[in-house]
Amino acid sequence: MIIGENIHKSFGDLEVLKGVDLHVKPQEVVVLVGVSGSGKSTLLRCFNFLEMINDGKITIDGHTVNPKKDNLTKIRAEVGMVFQHFNLFPHKTVLENVIEAPITVKKMKKEAAKKLGTELLEKVGLGDKANVYPSKLSGGQKQRVAIARSLAMQPKVMLFDEPTSALDPELVGEVLQVMKQLAEEGMTMVVVTHEMKFAKEVADRIIMIDEGKIIESADPKNFFENPQNERTKQFIQLVE
Amino acid sequence: MIIGENIHKSFGDLEVLKGVDLHVKPQEVVVLVGVSGSGKSTLLRCFNFLEMINDGKITIDGHTVNPKKDNLTKIRAEVGMVFQHFNLFPHKTVLENVIEAPITVKKMKKEAAKKLGTELLEKVGLGDKANVYPSKLSGGQKQRVAIARSLAMQPKVMLFDEPTSALDPELVGEVLQVMKQLAEEGMTMVVVTHEMKFAKEVADRIIMIDEGKIIESADPKNFFENPQNERTKQFIQLVE
Amino acid sequence: GGDDSSSSEEGSSTEGGGSDLNLLEEGKFTTASSGLYKPFSFEEGGNLDGFDIDIGNAIAEEMGLEPNPVTTPFETIIQGLNTNRFDAIIGSMSKTAERAEQVSFSDPYYYSGGAIFVREGTTDIQSVEDLTDKKIGVVGQTTYDTVAQEYTEDIQYYSSDVVALQDLAIEGRLDAVITADVVGFEAQNEGLAVEMIGDPLWVEQPSIAVRKDDEALLEEINKALDTIIENGTYDEISQKWFGRNLLDIDLEGVEVLE
Amino acid sequence: MPEIITTVYDVFMRTYPGFLEATVVTLQLTAIGVILGTVIGLVFALMKISGSKILQAIANIYITIIRGTPLIVQIMFLYFGIVELYTMSNFWAGAIALGVHNGAYIAEIFRGSIQGIDPGQREASMSLGMDRRQTMSRIVFPQALRRSIPPLGNQFIITLKDSSLVYIIGVAEIFSLGNREAAQSYQPFESFLVVALYYLVLVMIFTFLLRLYENKLDVDRA
Amino acid sequence: MPEIITTVYDVFMRTYPGFLEATVVTLQLTAIGVILGTVIGLVFALMKISGSKILQAIANIYITIIRGTPLIVQIMFLYFGIVELYTMSNFWAGAIALGVHNGAYIAEIFRGSIQGIDPGQREASMSLGMDRRQTMSRIVFPQALRRSIPPLGNQFIITLKDSSLVYIIGVAEIFSLGNREAAQSYQPFESFLVVALYYLVLVMIFTFLLRLYENKLDVDRA
């Protein structure tokens, strides 16, 4: 579904991704872990073309993206992204947040968009908040709106960058619940998270990134019980 | 060691603490848990007289504090406090941070203070960072300096307000390690934390606060395995 | 369209309507003064008044134009004229050779004496020679400025002679102010503790200034000035402000500033 | 003291018809100065964030020159300096000088507001498939504009006070009138006190309106 | 165009001896204005954070009046208005007016810096047993002072430009000289261009020094 091959990415002199290969199969749920600064966010952002890679190639749904020729806007719309800090549009209501992109990008009729938006909000358990401004929501609610907003574009794959890190612990569950449901419905997902319980339960594969390289890739059981790399062992000890 | 009886605290119309009774015995380690906004921080701040209680009384080491008559400055010095965001003094080096209070408050000689400070920094594993400014440190290192700074006043009890919440997950361990060591050395401690593993291992007692009241108080085993209150059960489910 | 043609005919048939005079605004005679030179030009509660204003009004009327007096700082008044901000300066500007290179002057419309004023009770300034190295207050770009520069480097500049005189009355600021005798007398009347030293040092010829190429306008102005002097209008105005006729002065034996 | 109050009151009562007219002129200058400045500021702010090095350089030169020289010099230059290029009335020269001056400051207000929008907003918008233009016009601008209104209000108040400087080219605004009043009445203390009062009251009125608006914004968003 | 450059150069060469003297006056005015303003500002900032309602009210009235009226009015009032109370030379009247004016703005700079210090700093200090005075003098002030230096530098640059207004009371600083030069040479374009250049160069020099200092601060703290 989404394939990264030999991805290199530098910021100035700092090489952050040093040749990453990652094949995500349709309906697969991949969890990315790694210490701070290892390049997890950067990798997600490259997949969404918020950052341009310096070398390598990215294939989405069978199409290898050529950033010079392709319409990146269209490709971005196919890849959903959920951020740590939600990034809801504060000047729009919850429903307006969700229907903004379908209307402006997909030129969907307003009525149809509203119907879709309402459905999605109900799906994430926020049907009653449609006309409220984001500032009135709790962190967990905001993140669920962000997920609904992303779903409204009917993306082929969804990227999550630490979606629960900014939440109070008691609000983490409600977001993970929605993500779990998405996974069960067959959404292809790449998730950066420190929630090991979620990783164990939901991930098809856990990948450890260290200093811009993939150093471990295994199903949850093997990842935790039988890590191959020394750094992975250390990491597991630290976060467990 | 530190006793709070019938503590009430309001901010304007908002009653945050609604009659809290908490007796912390010498050398006891008490972990406070509760959802966001339940009043955990406020309770700690009352114990340190950063907030003045509206009703009730606080007894420290056998002395019931009368905020109107007592020298609060002196009492605060007996109660150490470690904050979520470290609050190191950015314009002072690590060692200067540690020796500031012994010199200005206890009128300790600079040489003696430096000796004490160096010892404490070694204790938290940062002997080599004495002359560095806080901005050069990682979050975990900052928090360990903050603990050393607090210890330099030889407090009778130490209060920790989510000391690891602002840290990257891989840095949490080093701080908890220092706290564990302190507990083993017999320091009386009250710790607000979401680190349930730490609570299970180190706490003598876990206390659940909900809407400004203590609703559960038990040793770790009973707290997790046999919670009495419905809200506690929910909370345990959420954070486990 | 009958209305249009009749009204334009009316405009051009008005005596001296000014269409050939290169006026800023058709039918209006826009003249400038500093507005800070009581009693010649000053503003009271937003209304411009004074001798210069009255003269301007009389001349405009004589030329069949609507008078339109405006104010602008004296330091930049010639620049204002030469950049077409108004049609003429009727602002107590004395004719000098230097200025005559920049603008054309009418016949003088009054005579005034340049005089030294000091604070009441001052003893160390008795004559113009005593001004040497003293602190003198003047308005920049005036004839008084030129004289002051001959005696001292310690000059303080003002936008208004009246303000300079007010400052002179304050102990410790200025040693002397050079200005027109009448302006000083007016200040004395207002209760300022200043006095004139001796007689006026010279006589100046305040005149109306126009742009060099506005010869037709200058001619009209001179004609109008003659008329109001002859028909008594001038005398009336002068009597109103000073109780005498300012043109009535014996020029025999006094220095006339050029 | 009471005597002073009486004389100030006298001066006030005697002069207020003229001062009210002058207040209108001051407000006109201020309004034109701010509106013109907003237009100029918007253009230069867009140039600064345009990504074109040339446009950025032009904007930077403009802003550096305007912010590097006193307003009073700008007024004089515009009124007397460039007459060979274009001659304008003193009112318009003053208003335009205020506008050109404000332009540099308002450009920085807009630029600051736009750049102050959390980059996450842009990223979220792009990640949903909106292009640069849509992101700017539908997500960034509306938020930046709202954020600009308090500093623009502040700039209005600064301009209200700055407009006093156009007295130097003979525009009959409040200060210019007060100056003449002081000279002709021989009562400088009272005259300037009255002038100060006019400005103070105007500034306080606009500060109050600005606060009201800011509070409304806060309420809207809370 | 080249002709203009020649005439501007001529005017510059002809006038620079006078302008250099005037520049010294401008810098003196600026320095005194800022130093005095800093002293006044410190006093009023302390009053504002003092906790005493009366002191706060006094500080607020002062700040409201100064910020609510144009500097040029303040200069005129100080020079011509209050002579019956106290008479000063025009240079000192100008410098003091600038100081009094700056005082209100600098008070807000200090207050902002002090209140901008993370409350956590105060709490950490108190929790270690330091009293209010120690907390203020050893923890809050040193940090606030450092934080004040960039806006104070900025205020210096503002004052440099504002000092042009004391020309109105006849102090022979840059603008006042340029104004006379323009009038008597009948070359307003060239004269005001030269004046603008003097200010621009001064502002750029001080902006550069300020940047240098800020970078040094950043390096120290990084």
Ligand SMILES: Nc1ncnc2c1ncn2[C@@H]1O[C@H](COP(=O)(O)OP(=O)(O)OP(=O)(O)O)[C@@H](O)[C@H]1O
């Ligand atoms: N736009 C950028 N410009 C320069 N450096 C950057 C940029 N974005 C990221 N980096 C650097 O790249 C490295 C990897 O950053 P990245 O955000 O991908 O790490 P991460 O694994 O997501 O860490 P975290 O867990 O802290 O979010 C870091 O050293 C970071 O400072």
Ligand SMILES: Nc1ncnc2c1ncn2[C@@H]1O[C@H](COP(=O)(O)OP(=O)(O)OP(=O)(O)O)[C@@H](O)[C@H]1O
């Ligand atoms: N200084 C204050 N003024 C007004 N309200 C306050 C103040 N401090 C705390 N509160 C309110 O008191 C309540 C309890 O706050 P407190 O910080 O004690 O909660 P907490 O249990 O520590 O939560 P968290 O886990 O988010 O830190 C909250 O509703 C908070 O908004």
Ligand SMILES: [Mg+2]
């Ligand atoms: Mg990241």
Ligand SMILES: [Mg+2]
């Ligand atoms: Mg808390």
